Amino acid sequence: MLRSMRETRSDLDQMFQALADPSRRAIVARLSEGPASVGELAGPLPMSLAAVVQHVKVLEASGLIQTRKTGRVRICRLEPAALRRVDGWIGEQRAAWERRLDQLGIYLADSAPGDASRADTDNA
């Protein structure tokens, strides 16, 4: 039963993780106004085109957007049906726990014993 739960969960997992990033949320917001090329999406974002391409790939893999290459231009558009699955109170709870568990990972890494990269004064 746990295995089937994971199978049905995995696509929602990807969507939530895709939306956990503010740059990707900005891309989704822009695409809500209509399709756009990767170049157009990159314009307002403070990062390299290569970084934007990576974000677009994550969003496409999650099912939130679709892309199509026409010649040398890749056009992206929102997949509205996907967004409906993310909404709602449970979606918010889940998103909160995705962030909390990410924060837990950071806390565990920062407080790891015997970490060579930490300042000497932290050695117990």
Added chain:
Amino acid sequence: MGKRTVVHGSFSVDRYYPASPERVFAAFGTAEARAQWMHTWKGQHLAATHHTLDFWPGGIESFECVGPSGHRYRYVGRFYDIVAPDRLVYAYEMYQEDVRISVSLASVQLTRDRGGTQLVYTEQGVFLDGLDGPATREAGVADELAALEQVAFLRS
């Protein structure tokens, strides 16, 4: 008195951490540790006030905080099963402005795996009386996206 409604929902999320189950479990066990990672909502760190934590079976955790839009929340949880470092089972109520808005059951399962820990967090809850309507809900990712989805639908 408005219409009484209940919405059920559940979800499960998991992570692998390169840390022992003992260390991961300890991150749940004290107020100081929890404050380092748990007090986040809508991408913001929340300042919890009146925080009490009795981390034993039957013990209560409670705190208050103010959400990004100014709503006042109170969390009251009871621990049911605490088996270090394997699992934690608790239930909690959430209040918004002193009105109960949800009751949930949560579990944390930790499994030793390749020198680290596999964590599974599972939650199931009931959300009461449609108090997730536009007037009372926090604006956040879900609301932004609901608005976006409507726009996208209209344009498609």
